[in-house]
Amino acid sequence: MTAIVSLCIKPAVDLFCRTERLIDDGKSRCRISSREPGGGGINVARNLHGLGVGVLTVFTAGGANGKQLQDMLECDKIPFHRFEIEDDTCQNIAVTETSTGKTYHLVFPGQQLREPEWQNCLAYVNSLDPRPEYLVLSGSLPEGVPDDFYGRIAVDAKEKGIRTILDTSGRALASPLKTGVYLAKLNRGEFVDSGYSGRLDDYQSMLAAMAEMVANGMAEALIVTLDAEGALLASRDGDSLHVRPPATKVVSHVGAGDSFVSVLVYQLYQGKSLAEAYRYGVAAAAAKVQMPGNYLDDMELVETIYQQVGWK
Ligand SMILES: Nc1ncnc2c1ncn2[C@@H]1O[C@H](COP(=O)(O)OP(=O)(O)O)[C@@H](O)[C@H]1O
Numbered sequence: 001m002t003a004i005v006s007l008c009i010k011p012a013v014d015l016f017c018r019t020e021r022l023i024d025d026g027k028s029r030c031r032i033s034s035r036e037p038g039g040g041g042i043n044v045a046r047n048l049h050g051l052g053v054g055v056l057t058v059f060t061a062g063g064a065n066g067k068q069l070q071d072m073l074e075c076d077k078i079p080f081h082r083f084e085i086e087d088d089t090c091q092n093i094a095v096t097e098t099s100t101g102k103t104y105h106l107v108f109p110g111q112q113l114r115e116p117e118w119q120n121c122l123a124y125v126n127s128l129d130p131r132p133e134y135l136v137l138s139g140s141l142p143e144g145v146p147d148d149f150y151g152r153i154a155v156d157a158k159e160k161g162i163r164t165i166l167d168t169s170g171r172a173l174a175s176p177l178k179t180g181v182y183l184a185k186l187n188r189g190e191f192v193d194s195g196y197s198g199r200l201d202d203y204q205s206m207l208a209a210m211a212e213m214v215a216n217g218m219a220e221a222l223i224v225t226l227d228a229e230g231a232l233l234a235s236r237d238g239d240s241l242h243v244r245p246p247a248t249k250v251v252s253h254v255g256a257g258d259s260f261v262s263v264l265v266y267q268l269y270q271g272k273s274l275a276e277a278y279r280y281g282v283a284a285a286a287a288k289v290q291m292p293g294n295y296l297d298d299m300e301l302v303e304t305i306y307q308q309v310g311w312k
Pocket residue numbers: 186187225226227228229230231245248250253256257258260282285286289
């Protein structure tokens with residue numbers, strides 16, 4: 001059974017490579033570490049599939065990179081529904097400088113979608129049968145896709161009682177939050193884009209604003225991530241929490257937010273409370289920043305960090 005569907009309207013092929021030092025105005029000789037499927041919704045599906053959950057990812061892809069993306073998902077046996085598009089899917093690059101341990105993530109604007117392409121995808125997601133329990137809307141919108149794309153999905157999901165998890169940014173945010181989703185995960189910048197104008201180091205004010213957004217129906221639960229400081233949670237059930245992970249050596253932020261969402265949805269699906277699932281999400285992101293690549297494959301580390309995540 002497909003319990004969880006994750007939509008990836010803007011996927012990518014992610015190339016991970018390393019070089020000793022990035023040379024200014026010269027050649028930086030790189031070695032390829034891995035080439036992986038990428039894009040929020042696809043990262044979430046890979047992690048959930050690895051956890052043994054019935055998940056389907058719906059994505060749009062075209063050209064040589066689109067074919068490569070599909071081949072990689074087939075190889076990993078990830079259930080998917082692909083919408084073929086005319087433009088070539090983009091390739092993003094994450095370069096790790098081994099002398100400093102810093103990772104530079106180069107993200108390209110990517111493919112443009114024609115109206116019939118996104119309309120087909122929208123119609124498919126809005127007629128999923130059987131209905132999933134959770135629908136993850138993850139990633140930014142490609143050019144050509146209207147601002148209210150996620151909002152149109154959220155309206156339909158709400159009517160059907162599907163729990164929508166939103167993880168997006170910029171112009172894609174306002175419409176689904178206006179409709180109201182089950183859960184939205186924002187970083188500080190996205191929180192500002194959603195209307196917050198106070199200080200970003202005053203967690204009490206942030207929690208108060210989040211509670212107001214929840215009361216206004218934007219989401220039943222709202223999470224704002226704070227990097228090394230953990231994350232805040234406000235919910236309709238009255239949760240108002242701040243949890244912090246232990247200090248962590250950062251290798252790469254790539255895929256950390258998607259790991260947060262994957263493990264959070266997984267724990268909710270397993271019947272954990274929102275507060276517990278969110279604490280697991282913070283632990284998953286803290287585990288993911290310690291490893292390269294897109295895929296979270298060390299659940300033991302997540303469990304260890306979970307035990308150390310402190311409530312405030
Ligand atoms: N040093 C760190 N220690 C623990 N967790 C971190 C650290 N830096 C970032 N994170 C977590 O990684 C995740 C990054 O994802 P996200 O909040 O979606 O940010 P972005 O959208 O900017 O990538 C967040 O959950 C964040 O709290």
